[in-house]
Amino acid sequence: MTAAIEAEGMVKMFGDQVALDDLSFTVEEGTVLGVLGPNGAGKTTAVKAVTGLYPLDGGQARIFGHDVRREAPTVKQMTGFAGQYAAVDADLTTAENLVLVGRLYGLTKRSAQARTDELIDSFDMASYARKPVAQHSGGMRRRVDLACALVGSPRVLVLDEPTTGLDPKSRAGLWTMIQRLVREGTTLLLTTQYLEEADVLADRILVIDDGRQIADGTAGQLKKTLGGDRVVIELADPDRDAETAVRAVQPLVAAEGTAERAPDGSHVVIHVPDASRKLAAYVEALSRAEVTIAAVSVQEPTLDDVFFALTGSGTTSSAAADETAEAVA
Numbered sequence: 001m002t003a004a005i006e007a008e009g010m011v012k013m014f015g016d017q018v019a020l021d022d023l024s025f026t027v028e029e030g031t032v033l034g035v036l037g038p039n040g041a042g043k044t045t046a047v048k049a050v051t052g053l054y055p056l057d058g059g060q061a062r063i064f065g066h067d068v069r070r071e072a073p074t075v076k077q078m079t080g081f082a083g084q085y086a087a088v089d090a091d092l093t094t095a096e097n098l099v100l101v102g103r104l105y106g107l108t109k110r111s112a113q114a115r116t117d118e119l120i121d122s123f124d125m126a127s128y129a130r131k132p133v134a135q136h137s138g139g140m141r142r143r144v145d146l147a148c149a150l151v152g153s154p155r156v157l158v159l160d161e162p163t164t165g166l167d168p169k170s171r172a173g174l175w176t177m178i179q180r181l182v183r184e185g186t187t188l189l190l191t192t193q194y195l196e197e198a199d200v201l202a203d204r205i206l207v208i209d210d211g212r213q214i215a216d217g218t219a220g221q222l223k224k225t226l227g228g229d230r231v232v233i234e235l236a237d238p239d240r241d242a243e244t245a246v247r248a249v250q251p252l253v254a255a256e257g258t259a260e261r262a263p264d265g266s267h268v269v270i271h272v273p274d275a276s277r278k279l280a281a282y283v284e285a286l287s288r289a290e291v292t293i294a295a296v297s298v299q300e301p302t303l304d305d306v307f308f309a310l311t312g313s314g315t316t317s318s319a320a321a322d323e324t325a326e327a328v329a
C-alpha cells in the first residue's frame, strides 16, 4: 500500500490557542478518511495543514512522500482542495470559474476550456454553466466548488464539510459524485459533522476534539466500542405496558445489559452485547406478561452514540441530531 497522505505529530497554534495537538494520520492511496468532530475541533485546520495551506508549529505533512511546505508546487499539482466556505468568484459564471482555475493550474486556454466542458457535463451543470455563481443555490455552489477542486485531475482530493447546509437530495447527489471519484482511484480526505456522511463515504473515520485524536477506526469498529446491540420494543399501549415490559425482560437481560423505558416513554430499549440469540426469549417473556408488542427491532448503535460516548457531548449539527432522533424513533 502507498501512503497518499501522511500527517505526523501536527501541532498548530493560533496565539495561545492550540488548534492541533500532536495529530497524526495516514490515508492509503485509493481510500477515504473521514475526519469527524464538533465545531472548533480542528477539522479545517487539519485539512489546511495537510494541503500546505497553513504552516505548522510542529510535526509535518506529506502528500505521496512530498513535504507539503518544502515541495509546495509539486503537492499543489497532485491535490485538489474544496474549502468549507465557497472560494469561487460569485461574479463569474460556473464555466468562467472553472476556466480561471484551469489557467491557474497552467493549462492552455484551449485545454482549460476542454476540461471545463468535461466537468460541466459530468457534474450535470449545463443548465447553470453560463449563470453567475451569485445566482446559484447553495447546492449548485457546492458542486461548482467540487468541480473547481477537480480541474487539475488531482490524485488526492481534500474536502472540508462538502455537504454542510445542503438538503438531503443535494447531499445524496454530491455523495454519488464523490463515490464515483473514489471508484476511479482518487484518494479522499474529508471532514464532516454528519455522522451519516462519514458512515456512507469513509473507509476509516478519525474522531477529533480539541485538536486531538479521540478515536480511529471503521464505522463498524467505532460502533463496537460502545459494545453491543440496542433492541427497541415498541408497545401498542406504552402507558399501560411499559413498566410490565421492563420487569418481564429484566431477568433475561440480567447482569449483561440494561432494560429501560425510553425517556419519551414510547418504547422499551434493551442494551446487550449480542441480541441475535435472545430476541425470541424477549418476545416470549413479553407475551407471557400479556404485553402487546407493536414492533421489535435490533439496531446497531449510531455514530452519534459513539460520539456521545467518546466526548460526553453530541454533535452541534442539528442534522446529525435529527438523524439520531430518527434512528431512535
Ligand SMILES: Nc1ncnc2c1ncn2[C@@H]1O[C@H](COP(=O)(O)OP(=O)(O)OP(=O)(O)O)[C@@H](O)[C@H]1O
Residues within 6 Å of the ligand: 014, 017, 018, 019, 037, 038, 039, 040, 041, 042, 043, 044, 045, 046, 084, 193
Ligand atoms: N485563523 C484563526 N485564527 C485564530 N484562531 C483560529 C483560526 N482558525 C481556527 N482557529 C481556532 O482553532 C480551533 C480549531 O478551528 P477549526 O476551524 O479548525 O475547527 P473546525 O473543526 O473546522 O470547526 P467547524 O466545524 O466550526 O468548521 C478553534 O478553536 C478556532 O477558534
Ligand SMILES: [Mg+2]
Residues within 6 Å of the ligand: 043, 044, 045, 084, 160
Ligand atoms: Mg471547519
